[in-house]
Amino acid sequence: MKKRVLVILLVLTGLAGVALWLRQNYWTDHMLRMSHQKNLAKVTCFNCHLVSTDRLRWAQPRPHHDAPAGLAVSPDGKKIYIALDDRDEVAEADTASRQVLRRAKVAGRPFGLALDAAGKNLFVTCRDGDRLAVLDTQTLSETGSVPVGMAPVAVAFCRTAAGDRLVVANSMSDDISVLSVSPLQELGRPSAGRDPFAVAITPDGTRAFIANRLVSLATGHTIPASEITEIDPMTARTARRETLDSAHQSEGICAVPSRPWMLAPLVKVRNLVPITQVANGWVMSSGLAVTDIKTGNVIQMPLDEANNYFADPSGIVVDPAGRRAFVASGGGDVVTVVDLERLAGWLEKADPAAKREAVYDMSLAPEYVTARIPTERNPKQLALSPDGGTLFVAERLADSILVVDAKSVAAQGRIVLGDGGLNDPIRRGEKVFTKAGFTFQNQFSCRSCHPDGHVDGLSYDFDTSGIGDNLLDNRSLMGVAGTEPFKWNGKNPTLEVQCGPRFARVLMRTDPIPQKELLDLTTYIKSLPPHRVATRSADGTLTPSQERGKAIFFATKTPGGQEIPHERRCSTCHRPPLYSVRLSFDVGTGGMFDTPHLLGVAASAPYLHDGRAQSLEELWTIYNPNDQHGVSSYMNKIQLNDLVDYLKTL
Ligand code: HEC
Ligand code: HEC
Ligand code: HEC
Structure with missing residues (x-):
């Protein structure tokens, strides 16, 4: 409706404008006044008018695919459960015939899976539903559900002296839900690092280890470091937080039977080194964090070779004897096989300095990497049969599960889930x-x-x-x-x-x-829609604080009644619906920068072109001394909170 009115207005004023054009250059003046640019070379009416998000690709329906996410194998090894997050389904397949037997609807993007000890209950994290669902494996139907933190992606089952527990990694709320199984309820929610993504339990059930994908915000401009969080699943209390220096993007974690080790793949990153050095060294490499579960000491070991890299490590599993680890490389389309006995042998001989430098030594991996199993596109999660004989590899973008004989590392066949989406651009x-x-x-x-x-x-x-x-x-x-x-x-x-x-x-x-x-x-x-944010309600209603923040965002006067100059109003540069007029301005941050759109801005810290602001608050408490980036000096703590609350809904 609003759009039609605007179109009619535009046509009418356009006609009137034509007449005015020659005499007064009305529109040139309008554009100069509204855009605050020195010249109009980059400005058209469409920077500010007739902008709609409805026509954008991400607002259109798109095809869905049978992309496998989490996997869980039944205790008898006969069944494998596969989360199909893009379909809102969980599939059950027969491991011997490699046929899908059943599929069940599970709302809210089912992603992470775990079975209880008897294999009776399947626990499913619903990434968009912010809940944990319980499926009865007999009927493959939902028997329970409980809200957890935001965007839960992984779950582990564990037996403790106080009863059975579930430990859930909530990737967007940066915390961990600890649940009792009966009754199914949340006991606590300790905080994690940034983007907790995988959970593993020590063999004795006394500790849960959580791998976090992103570096902690405070470390971004020094040595970036992510975290391995340790909690006690019985009490839901934090036990220890270990840092992984210059490393991030751990998407998997796994305990090693027979050794006091927790293994997590990681990406070694040298983001502070000029990227042009990619030709004479590396910018990014894959590694394995070996954490001593007793002391918390971490040693990072390389997984790549001097001239050949295996990017984007993801899922990890270890065989029941603790002899070999398997690590999926989502970018390299292989599963790397690591001989843990050889790795332990190297670690026993190495002195502390060699251990510290190990991950930079690209000649080291052949000492303990014994095979690279080729896969179809984008291997992510892995699972082993309980006897360790069969390895299952979720080939996410091929819609299939590769079945591998773990001993000979020979492929045996595939569980086909979908067609791979070849007709979908x-x-x-x-x-x-x-x-x-x-x-x-x-x-x-x-x-x-x-x-x-x-x-x-x-x-x-x-x-x-x-x-x-x-x-x-x-x-x-x-x-x-x-x-x-x-x-x-x-x-x-x-x-x-x-x-x-x-x-x-x-x-x-x-x-x-x-x-x-x-x-x-x-x-x-x-096709990628704006990032989901916690504070955006489905129907667009705002809390009182968000309402007040919205009024500040669109304010033309301060609460004291002073006029805010047009070029210093948030909405002049961050005009809805994209919250950007797509023009460059100098807002006192060290030059002219393209006005960023603010859709999903809550999720993309740090902020500003060089990432100097760790939070939205800092944009105005630290980095806007002269009111160049909007007039903010009048705001008290509550007003700034309200503004930030509103920004977090966009
Ligand atoms: C840099 C942003 C910007 C550009 C570029 C721009 N406008 Fe506007 N225009 C505004 C703003 C701000 C208003 C005030 C009302 C509002 O916020 O929608 C406005 C108002 C209008 C109105 C309502 C009547 C009025 O004058 O208040 C018309 C019609 C209009 N613009 C047409 C145009 C046309 C035609 C062009 C291209 C020649 C153009 N605008 C370019 C920002 C812009
Ligand atoms: C004169 C135009 C202009 C005005 C007025 C303005 N901004 Fe900005 N905004 C920018 C530009 C340009 C940047 C990028 C600056 C940089 O990265 O150094 C920016 C950055 C931001 C960011 C960081 C986004 C990111 O991804 O890092 C947020 C949030 C933001 N503005 C919100 C606001 C709010 C709220 C107001 C009002 C208090 C406001 N802006 C006023 C132009 C403007
Ligand atoms: C080494 C890390 C890195 C890799 C690899 C990388 N990007 Fe980026 N990307 C960045 C950074 C940092 C920026 C911001 C750079 C800038 O604005 O000058 C960026 C900006 C962008 C932007 C601009 C977004 C905007 O709002 O202006 C697009 C689009 C983009 N990347 C797409 C890609 C695509 C597609 C690939 C693969 C072909 C890719 N990137 C690979 C780090 C990376």
Whole structure:
């Protein structure tokens, strides 16, 4: 309705305008006044009018696929359960015949799975439903459900002296739900690191270890460090928090029977080193964090080879004898087999300095990596049969489960879940996005820096000059459609330019992505909706605090009645519905920057072009001394809280 009125208005005033045009240059004046630009070279009426998110690719329906997420194998090894998050289903397959037997609807994007000791109950984390569902494995129907934190992605079952427990990693609320099984209820919610993503229990059931994907915000500009969180599942209390220096993106974690070890894959990252060094060293490499569960000491070991990398490590499993670990490489399409006895042998001989430097030694992996099992596209979660004889690999973007004889590491066949989505350009684009094969020595994929199309929370030095002097905060690709130009400096007019020649020149150091794949890639990016945020209600209603914040965002006067100059009102530059007029301004942060859109902004800390602000509050408490970035000096603590509360709903 509003749109139609605007169109009619526009036509009418357009007609009137034509008459006015010659005499008064009415519209030029209007655009200059409204845009605060020195010239109008980059400005059209569509920077500010007739903008709609309804027409964007992410607002359109898209095809869904049978992409396998979490896996769980029954205690007798006969059945495997597979979470199909994109379908809102859980599938059950027969491991011998490799046929899907049943599928059950589970609302809210079922993602992580765990079985109880008897295999009677299947616990399912629902990533979009913010709940844990219980399925009876006899009937494969839901028998219980309990709310947990935001975006739960992983669950582990554990027996304690005080009864059975479930430990759930809530990836978006950065905490851990500890539940009792009967009755099914939450006992506590200790905090985790940033983006907790995997849970494992020690063999004696006294500790749960949680791997976190993103680095803690406070460390982003020094040595980035992520965390392994340890909690006591019986009491739901935090026991210890270990840091993984210069490492992040752990998506899996696994205990080692017969050794006091917890293993988590990780990505070693040198984001503060100029990215151009990718040609004469590495920017990113894969490793394995070996945590001593008694002392909490962590040693990082490399998984890559000097001239060949296996990007985006994800799921990990260890056989029941504790002899071998299997690590999926989502970008390299292999599962790496690690001989833990050889690894232990190396660790026994190595002195402390050698252990500290181990992860930088690219000649080391052949000492204990005994095989690389090739897979279809994008292997993520792994599972082993309880006897350790069969390895199951979720080939996420091929819609299949690879079944491997764990001993001989020979492929035995596949459980076929879907058709791989070859006719869907979005799906094909996701395959390009996650493939490391487009970079020099397969070092990384787009996904290595943009997990799930979002941010890794780091700033990178994309400069060719010195070290760490041109840091650029990573940007989310979620909700990016229609917000061109791209980059913080606004120099890239389209996604095709951003992801094609530029990426090849600066990052890949190989040939550009071929045209057809590039088109699929940009289609995929355009299909990513803005990041889900906790405080955005489904029906758009706002809390009183959010309402007050909205009034501040759109205010033309301070509460004291003083006029806020037009160019210093939030809504002048961050105009709905994208919350950006897509023009560059100097807001006192050190130059001209493209106005970022604010859709899903709550989820993409840190902020500003170089990531200097750790929180939204800091934008105004620290980085707006002269009211250049909106007039904020009048705001008291409550008003600033209200404004931030509102921003978190966008
Ligand atoms: C930089 C942003 C910007 C640009 C570019 C811009 N406008 Fe506007 N326009 C505004 C704002 C702000 C208003 C005030 C009402 C509102 O907020 O919608 C407005 C109001 C209007 C109105 C309502 C009548 C009025 O004058 O208040 C019309 C019609 C209009 N613009 C047409 C145009 C046309 C035609 C162009 C292109 C030649 C254009 N605008 C370019 C920001 C812009
Ligand atoms: C080494 C980490 C890294 C890799 C790999 C990477 N990006 Fe980025 N990406 C960044 C950073 C940092 C920025 C912000 C840079 C800037 O604005 O100048 C960015 C910005 C972008 C933007 C602009 C977003 C906006 O709102 O302006 C797009 C689009 C993008 N990346 C897509 C991709 C695609 C597609 C790939 C793979 C072909 C990729 N990126 C690989 C780190 C990375
Ligand atoms: C003159 C235009 C302008 C005004 C007025 C303005 N902004 Fe901004 N805003 C920008 C620009 C440009 C940046 C990027 C600056 C940088 O990265 O150094 C930005 C950055 C931001 C960011 C950080 C986004 C991110 O992803 O890092 C937020 C949040 C924000 N603005 C909200 C607001 C609010 C709230 C107000 C009002 C109090 C406001 N802005 C007023 C232009 C403006």
